[in-house]
Amino acid sequence: MSEQRLExxxxxxxxxxxxxxxxxxxxxxxxxxxxxANLLSLAEELALLHQVGIRICVVHGGxxxxxxxxxxxxxxxxxxxGRRVTDDATLEVAKMVFAxxxxxxxxxxxxxxxxxxxxxxxxxGNIVHAERRPPKEIINQExxxxxxxxxxxxxxxxxxxxxxxxxxxxxxYLPVISSLGADSEGRIFNINADTxxxxxxxxxxxxxxxxxxxxxxxxxxxxxxxTKLSRLTVEEAEALxxxxxxxxxxxxxxxxxxxxxxxxxxxxxxxxxxxxxxxxAEVFTDRGTGTMIVA
Ligand SMILES: Nc1ncnc2c1ncn2[C@@H]1O[C@H](COP(=O)(O)OP(=O)(O)O)[C@@H](O)[C@H]1O
Ligand SMILES: CC(=O)N[C@@H](CCC(=O)OP(=O)(O)O)C(=O)O
Numbered sequence: 001m002s003e004q005r006l007e008x009x010x011x012x013x014x015x016x017x018x019x020x021x022x023x024x025x026x027x028x029x030x031x032x033x034x035x036x037a038n039l040l041s042l043a044e045e046l047a048l049l050h051q052v053g054i055r056i057c058v059v060h061g062g063x064x065x066x067x068x069x070x071x072x073x074x075x076x077x078x079x080x081x082g083r084r085v086t087d088d089a090t091l092e093v094a095k096m097v098f099a100x101x102x103x104x105x106x107x108x109x110x111x112x113x114x115x116x117x118x119x120x121x122x123x124x125g126n127i128v129h130a131e132r133r134p135p136k137e138i139i140n141q142e143x144x145x146x147x148x149x150x151x152x153x154x155x156x157x158x159x160x161x162x163x164x165x166x167x168x169x170x171x172x173y174l175p176v177i178s179s180l181g182a183d184s185e186g187r188i189f190n191i192n193a194d195t196x197x198x199x200x201x202x203x204x205x206x207x208x209x210x211x212x213x214x215x216x217x218x219x220x221x222x223x224x225x226x227t228k229l230s231r232l233t234v235e236e237a238e239a240l241x242x243x244x245x246x247x248x249x250x251x252x253x254x255x256x257x258x259x260x261x262x263x264x265x266x267x268x269x270x271x272x273x274x275x276x277x278x279x280x281a282e283v284f285t286d287r288g289t290g291t292m293i294v295a
Contacts, residue, residue: 004277009048012284019283020053022207023169027197030062031214032273033102036109042212043109045279046174050115054283055169058117058176059200061193062102063249066094081141082249086153086190094190098178099123106176118173121180123188125164128181128196130155130189141247155181155189157196160203169204198256202263209265210282211253212273217291218254222247231292234261261295268293 026046033039050056063084067077070093078085086094099121110117122128135150168175177200179193194211201209218240220227232240237258240246246254257268271278271290282288 005048005280008277008280008284012052012280015284016052019207021055023055023057023201023204024049024208024210024283025057025059025197025201025204025206026279027193027209027211028058028060028106029193029211029213029273030060030064030066030102032212033060033062033106034065035274036105038274039105039109040112041276042273042279043106043113043115045277046110047113047115048280049283050172050174055204056174057165057169057200057204057206058106058174059179059193059197060098060102060106060176061179062094062098063193065102066090066097069093069097079248080147080149080151081138082252083151083154083192084190085149085151088153091153091188091190095180095188098180103176103178110174110176115174116172117176118168119176119178120164121178122191122196123180123182124177126161126182127164127177128155128157128191128199129159129161129183130181130191131158131183132156132187132189141244141251153187153189155183155191157181157191157199160199162200162203165200165204192252192256194253194256198260198265198268201265202260206265207267208283209257209260209268210279211257211268211270212279213249213253213270214273215270216272216275216278216289217270218246218250218293220245222250229291230288231294234258234293234295237293257293261293266295 075089103119217228
C-alpha cells in the first residue's frame, strides 16, 4: 500500500468508527470505469471501505461506452438534457454494454481486490421498478426551445425493492447494479444511473450517496474547476439548476440529489472518478476533494 494511502488511513480512524455498519451508495460513471488501471485503483478503494465494515452498494452507468458502441454500429444517438433518447436498437446495445461488459469488468476488478461482489441489473430481484417515461414537453437546454420529446425506452423509477440488496449486504457481499430497470410486464428500460443510485440510497436509508464523475464537483462557471463549490445546501443546489448553471448530465445528477436529500439521506458528494484516492479522501477527511451537498 502506498505511503499516501497509509497516511489517509491514520487520519481515517474516527471516521471508520462513525461509518461502521452504515450504508454508502457509490455511483460509478462509465467514464470512471473505462480505464482498466483506474478501475483497479477504484476497486482497491472500495475494498478498503468494505473491509472496515461500511456496507457498500455500487450503481454504475456506461453512457460514454454506449454512445461509442452504438455509433460504431451505425445507431445514431441523441441526448437531451442529460437523458438519452432510447430507440429499439439503442436499448439492445444498452443491455449488452451496461449489464454485460461494464458490470462484468467491475466485478472482475473487485475480485482482484479480494471483494466478493455480485453483479446485478435493476431487473434482477425486481430491484428497480420503472415505468416508461411518457412523452413530455421540455425546454431543451441546448437550444432553449420548448419541445415535445418521446424518450423511447427510458424509464422513470417508481419503486425500489431492497430485499435482495439487504440479503447480500447482510452477508458481506458487495452488490453492483447496472442502470436498467423493468416494469411488472417485464419491459426493460434504460434509466439514468444517477437516478437509480439516488433511489437505491433512499430505500437503503444510506448515510451517503457518492457520485464518481469526470469532474471533481459542481462548478459555478461550467468548465472552470477553480470555481468549484466545496459545500452547498439543497436550496443552493436548486438555485443552480434554476439559473442554468448546471447543464447536460449535471441536470439529472442535481435533480436526483435534491430529491434524495429531501427524503432522508444526509449527504451527497460529487467527486472525480479518475483521481487516485479521491474516494478515500472524501470519506475519511474533513477536506474532501469534491462537492458535498447537504440537506
Ligand atoms: N456547473 C457544472 N459544474 C460541473 N460540471 C458541469 C456543470 N454543468 C454541466 N456540467 C457537465 O456535467 C458533466 C457530468 O455529467 P455527466 O456527463 O452525466 O457525467 P457522468 O457520466 O459522470 O454521470 C461534466 O462533465 C460537465 O461537462
Ligand atoms: C436514460 C439515460 O440517459 N440513461 C443513461 C444510463 C447510463 C448512465 O447514466 O451512464 P453514466 O453514468 O456513465 O453517464 C444513458 O443511456 O447514458
